[in-house]
Amino acid sequence: MFSLDFSPLLPYWPTFLLGAWLTLKMTCVAVFFGLILGMAVAFAKRAKVPVVSRLCIVYVEAVRNTPFLVQIFLLYFGLASIGLRMPTFAAAALAMTINIGAYAAEIIRAGLESVPRGQIEAAECLGLPKWRIGWHVMLQPSIEKVYPALTSQFLLMMQASAIASQISAEELTAVANTVQSDTFRSLETYIVVAALYLALSLLIKLIAWAIGEHVFKRRRAIRLAAKRAGKTPPDQQRIDTVIPGGAA
Amino acid sequence: MSGGFTYSHLVYLVQSIGWTLVLSALAFVLGGIGGFAVMLARISPRRWLARAALVFIEAIQGIPLLILLFIVYFGLSVYGYQVPALVAAGMALMVYSSAYLGDIWRGCIEAMPKPQWEAAECLSLSRWQSLRLVIIPQAMRLALPPTVGFLVQLIKMTSLASVIGFIELTRAGQIINNSIFQPFLIFGLVGVFYFLLCYPLSRWSQSMENKLNVSNR
Numbered sequence: 418m419f420s421l422d423f424s425p426l427l428p429y430w431p432t433f434l435l436g437a438w439l440t441l442k443m444t445c446v447a448v449f450f451g452l453i454l455g456m457a458v459a460f461a462k463r464a465k466v467p468v469v470s471r472l473c474i475v476y477v478e479a480v481r482n483t484p485f486l487v488q489i490f491l492l493y494f495g496l497a498s499i500g501l502r503m504p505t506f507a508a509a510a511l512a513m514t515i516n517i518g519a520y521a522a523e524i525i526r527a528g529l530e531s532v533p534r535g536q537i538e539a540a541e542c543l544g545l546p547k548w549r550i551g552w553h554v555m556l557q558p559s560i561e562k563v564y565p566a567l568t569s570q571f572l573l574m575m576q577a578s579a580i581a582s583q584i585s586a587e588e589l590t591a592v593a594n595t596v597q598s599d600t601f602r603s604l605e606t607y608i609v610v611a612a613l614y615l616a617l618s619l620l621i622k623l624i625a626w627a628i629g630e631h632v633f634k635r636r637r638a639i640r641l642a643a644k645r646a647g648k649t650p651p652d653q654q655r656i657d658t659v660i661p662g663g664a665a
Numbered sequence: 666m667s668g669g670f671t672y673s674h675l676v677y678l679v680q681s682i683g684w685t686l687v688l689s690a691l692a693f694v695l696g697g698i699g700g701f702a703v704m705l706a707r708i709s710p711r712r713w714l715a716r717a718a719l720v721f722i723e724a725i726q727g728i729p730l731l732i733l734l735f736i737v738y739f740g741l742s743v744y745g746y747q748v749p750a751l752v753a754a755g756m757a758l759m760v761y762s763s764a765y766l767g768d769i770w771r772g773c774i775e776a777m778p779k780p781q782w783e784a785a786e787c788l789s790l791s792r793w794q795s796l797r798l799v800i801i802p803q804a805m806r807l808a809l810p811p812t813v814g815f816l817v818q819l820i821k822m823t824s825l826a827s828v829i830g831f832i833e834l835t836r837a838g839q840i841i842n843n844s845i846f847q848p849f850l851i852f853g854l855v856g857v858f859y860f861l862l863c864y865p866l867s868r869w870s871q872s873m874e875n876k877l878n879v880s881n882r
Contacts, residue, residue, distance in 0.1 A: 482817065482863035483856040484824035486835055491856060494848035579729035583828065590731060603739035611728045611736060618727035 425600045426609060436592030437613050443506065443588055444575040444621075447513035451574075452567075454514060455521025456556065462526055473522070480519035485577050488512055493584045509581035509588070517574050524566045528559025561633045568625035572618055579614070589613060670850055674841050678851075681837035682858055688751065688823045688833060692758030693816055699763025704770040710792075718767065725764035731825055733757045738829045754826035762819055769815060773808040774800060810877065813870040817863045824859070834858055 426433075462473040480488065489512040496503065503511075532555050540554045560567070582590035589610055597606040630637060706718035725733070737757040741748050777800050785795030827836035838855040842848055 478864065478867075479856075479860065482821075482867055483859045484821040484835065486824045486827070487838070487852055487856045487859060490835075490839070490842075490848065491852040494842065495852060498846065498848050576727075576729035579731040580825070582731070590729070593732075593735075597739075604736065604743050607732055607735040607739060611732045614729055614732060615724060615727040 421605055421608075422602065423605050423609070425602050426596065426605055429596050429600070432592055432596060433589070433609065433613060436587070436589035436610075437617060439506075439587050439592075440575065440578055440589040441617060441620075443510055443513065443578050443581065443586070444571070446510045447517055447574060447578075448571050450510075450514040451517030452521055454518030455525055458518060458522035459525035459529055460551065462522065463529065477519045477522055480516055481523070485512070485516055486580050486583060488516060489580060489584055505581075505584050505586035508584060509578070509586035513574060513578060513581070516577070517570070520570050520574075521567060524563050524570060525556075525559060527566075528563040529555055531562060532559055561636065564629055564633065568622070568629075571625070572621055575617060575621055576614065589617075670841075670845060670847060674845070675854075677841065678834065678837050678854065678858065681832060681834050682862070684751075684831070685820065685823050685833040685862070688754060688758070688826055688831070689816070689820045691751075691755045692762055692819055692823065695755065695759035696762025696766055696819070699759055700766025700770060703763050703767025704774065707767060707771045708774055722764045722768050725761060726768070730757065730761050730822055731828065733761055734825055734829060750826065750829050750831035753829060754823070754831050758819065758822065758826075761822070762815070765815055765818075766812065769811045770804075770808055773804040773811075776807055777804055807877065810870045810874040813866055813873070817866045817870070820862055820866075821859065 458473050458476065462470050462477075464470050464473075489509065492512045492515070493503075493505070493508040496508070536554055537550060540550045545554070578588055579590040581588055582594060585591055593606050593610040597603040600606065703718050703721065706714045707722070709715050709718075734754065734757040737760070738750075738753040741753060741756075774796075781799055781803070782795060785799040790798065823833055824835040826833055827839065830836070832840070834855055838851050842851045845851075
């Protein structure tokens with residue numbers, strides 16, 4: 418009878434931690450650039466030039482309707498076949514950026530669409546320059562509104578980064594694959610890694626919550642005011658149920 | 666030997682779509698059953714049951730499917746069950762999708778107005794009867810778009826089964842690529858096939874969603 422034995426894994430804990438750190442790093446890089454890409458695409462989708470908005474639609478739909486595994490293969494092996502070899506970490510981060518950009522674009526677009534027409538017109542009447550309308554009137558409130566959907570998308574992306582192990586990019590899952598072939602303790606290794614991923618998701622949730630509290634001061638003010646008035650705060654998260662998430 | 670991409674390669678790819686569909690259907694049906702059970706547990710008046718379902722959902726949603734797949738695959742084999750890759754992949758996908766579907770459906774059930782439950786109770790329907798006859802038929806309308814949306818996710822996720830050696834679309838692409846090394850063409854083609862499977866479903870889900878939103882506003 419087989420019984421779980423975690424002791425052979427003890428010497429490997431620095432390796433596991435390193436893997437978790439690499440996963441976190443990869444996710445942060447991809448989220449940062451993916452968010453910028455997503456914002457750009459969300460605005461470009463509203464562009465009056467049909468070619469631009471059409472291209473953005475093609476990009477978003479192509480990414481959203483194909484598996485991440487195929488995207489990463491296409492990018493890594495495809496670019497290698499035309500002579501452009503890049504390190505696996507860069508390839509994985511690039512694939513994740515492209516992936517996250519499409520999902521973020523779709524989420525932010527939903528936010529932009531929920532900005533009332535009147536507010537934009539009012540801003541125009543006040544003579545605000547175009548970029549200030551885009552940034553202050555449209556983007557900031559819509560990010561605030563779709564923030565929960567965005568963070569859960571980033572969380573899914575962190576999990577999808579496990580797929581990067583398939584092009585042997587160094588991260589948590591790849592580390593696990595190495596450890597299990599060293600120790601022949603496959604089940605235990607993957608249980609440990611599953612626990613580490615769980616811890617990472619909790620960590621990311623915590624960070625996202627802290628950033629949300631810090632950045633969106635209005636949300637805190639509304640909640641405080643509602644508490645003082647003895648009412649429950651208004652539910653403004655309706656919008657995140659509209660967008661089906663998911664990466665992979 | 667590095668020949669070109671031939672007709673027989675294409676046939677091989679197209680045939681492997683069948684296995685992708687089989688695995689998706691298997692995972693969706695099993696996951697649907699599991700998801701229904703999770704949803705029932707999640708809305709149960711028994712606190713410990715609801716709590717357990719919540720922990721299950723949170724745990725599964727925090728673990729990548731790839732790791733889940735490895736745990737099921739290696740877990741079964743170290744206990745002496747040599748199962749085909751299809752079974753291992755199906756089981757991992759079932760666990761994964763039952764957590765997500767359970768969560769989606771719980772949201773739809775809870776979106777139903779409270780008076781519906783109360784009215785059903787006044788008609789002296791039992792809890793199960795009111796769920797079956799009153800709540801679920803109405804919640805179905807709400808649940809269909811996100812469920813179809815999840816089905817798209819599921820089809821894409823079956824690509825991960827290639828990792829444990831199940832020959833579906835992605836694995837077939839890898840095999841062909843290993844012999845002729847034309848990654849742009851082959852993975853591009855694989856991507857196109859996935860797109861053809863997923864895009865109609867995405868559109869359908871989206872259009873249902875839009876219809877719902879119009880009637881709710």
